[in-house]
Amino acid sequence: MKIYFRILSFAKPIEKFAIPYIIATILAIFFNTFNFTLLSPLLDTLFSTGKPATGGVAAVIGKFDLLGQFKLYINETINTVGKIGALKIVCTVILVSVLLSNFFRYLSQRFMEDLRVHTLLNLRKTVFNNVMDLHLGFFNNERKGDIISKVSSDVQVVQFTVTNTLQVIFKEPVQLIFYVFVLFSISVKLTLFSLLVIPVSGFIISKIVKRLKKQATAAQESFARMIGFLDEALSGIKIIKAFNTTQRIKDKFSLENQYYSSLSRKMARRQQLASPVSQALGILVVVIIVLYGGSLVINGSKEFSASDFIMYIAVFSQVMQPIKAISDSFSSIHSGIAAGERVLELIDTKAQLTDKPDAIEFKDFSQSIVFEDVSFSYGDNQVLHHINLTVPKGKTIALVGPSGGGKSTIMDLIPRFHDPLTGTIKIDGLDYKDLKVDSIRATMGTVNQESFLFNDTIFNNIAFINPTATEEEVIAAAKIANAHEFILQTENGYQTTVGDRGNKLSGGQRQRICIARAILANPPIMLLDEATSALDTESEKLVQDALNKLMQNRTSIVIAHRLSTIQHADTIVVIEKGVIAETGSHSELMSRNGLYRRLIDMQSFTD
Incomplete structure (x- = not known):
């Protein structure tokens, strides 16, 4: 009873x-x-x-x-x-x-x-x-x-x-x-x-x-x-x-x-x-x-x-x-x-991530995101060990390394999808746990490997983050994302329905709409998780060009499948088995003949 x-x-x-x-x-x-x-x-x-x-x-x-x-x-x-x-x-x-x-x-x-x-x-x-x-x-x-x-x-x-x-x-x-x-x-x-x-x-x-x-x-x-x-x-x-x-x-x-x-x-x-x-x-x-x-x-x-x-x-x-x-x-x-x-x-079932009663609103990102001795585990499987990492404002940080090393886990910790097992993540010197989760995520835009679209029109998918966006704003975002031309060629233009999960469009088209969605959101921080890994060469070129435009004047954290796409990153962080193996620019890492150099050589050989 x-x-x-x-x-x-x-x-x-x-x-x-x-x-x-x-x-x-x-x-x-x-x-x-x-x-x-x-x-x-x-x-x-x-x-x-x-x-x-x-x-x-x-x-x-x-x-x-x-x-x-x-x-x-x-x-x-x-x-x-x-x-x-x-x-x-x-x-x-x-x-x-x-x-x-x-x-x-x-x-x-x-x-x-x-x-x-x-x-x-x-x-x-x-x-x-x-x-x-x-x-x-x-x-x-x-x-x-x-x-x-x-x-x-x-x-x-x-x-x-x-x-x-x-x-x-x-x-x-x-x-x-x-x-x-x-x-x-x-x-x-x-x-x-x-x-x-x-x-x-x-x-x-x-x-x-x-x-x-x-x-x-x-x-x-x-x-x-x-x-x-x-x-x-x-x-x-x-x-x-x-x-x-x-x-x-x-x-x-x-x-x-x-x-x-x-x-x-x-x-x-x-x-x-x-x-x-x-x-x-x-x-x-x-x-x-x-x-x-x-x-x-x-x-x-x-x-x-x-x-x-x-x-x-x-x-x-x-x-x-x-x-x-x-x-x-x-x-x-x-x-x-x-x-x-x-x-x-x-x-x-209670959410593991909840705002503290006295949590404050985070407003303008102005300095950096800092990982201080961060460790993380999925159950009994520890995937990150004592990570120390700084992402300065306006810089592009690339995360590379073998599969299963912990790159995506780091990416998930940044918008606070999870809390670290030990250590602290700070943004502009403020502990994540002292801030409201929504206010942290409001400063970030995401483009994932899986380009997810809702079963709605192209217009509404681009305007998802901002339903009140005007037609001019949506079109401008689509142009920057190299999506405007193919959208006009669809049956009903911007009012074309994309189907379940966007299955009426190709992978490159879906990804460019996702990029347009992120551009319209105009966040100061961009998270790009292998956004071009599943695309053919032609689509990859269009998408990579759109990503380069997206990352201009923004702080970007990038996970790249093709290492050639991140050679101009300000800092490249090599993750192996849950630890940071190497850090530096492309030229610095190449001169060390370490893991990054081996990954580059292997990819050059396979290409």
């Missing part, structure tokens, strides 16, 4: 929806119950002999006995204006009662739907916002499909289960109380006997749904794996087809799909079994009541009249509806709780 109430907290302010819902529901229940009690005066009117009422109706009637008062009034009306006049009154009251019952039921459903949508809005917003705030390391360890499943499917399951259960918890018990009150008003002895079905039904149903939560958890995890398979298959469709592994991927998905379907089938069978069991028990009790109560009526008992007995049977047949709804809610709540645990687990 702790999980249930925590999920319910996302409905705040719940009183805005709960109070009108409670009022409308009580009125709907009152008129719904009243509809069934009107069966007795209707039958009395239809089959009346015109004589004074006998039995319970002729007895002394309390002023709060609305049904008794109404039956007495109808009986008097029959004696004064006849059965037709009395029948018109009864039918009018039935019509008004039914209309009011349905009107208030509509209102209650409307208020509950508002609560459901409000809860879903808050829950999904909280989950997504928390995911966006998490550190990059989290996404390296989690399957994207599992995250998508939690944000979409699990949240939907939680929302419907919780709000439906909330509706059942209030509405059905109140409806049951109204029905039981009417039954007791007719016959206490008969009602005490008939209500024995409720605890028996509850015990049997609890045994049926006992294993549902475990199955629901397994089903949610299986669905998340299917979403993960789908995401990977769509992302790697070219590789799958190139290596003729389509059937293997199909089989992998099919196997998980069969497992999920099997779990869903077992859960559905258990959930569906609860309702017939409770209904069967109810019918059994109704049959016994008809035999017992009918014998009393036939034998002329004064405990209740024939019309009251028929009304009793009609009301008791409805008693099973709220019991059935309650049993169904208990059988389905396990799915909601299981999904709720997965969603709350994602919400409870």
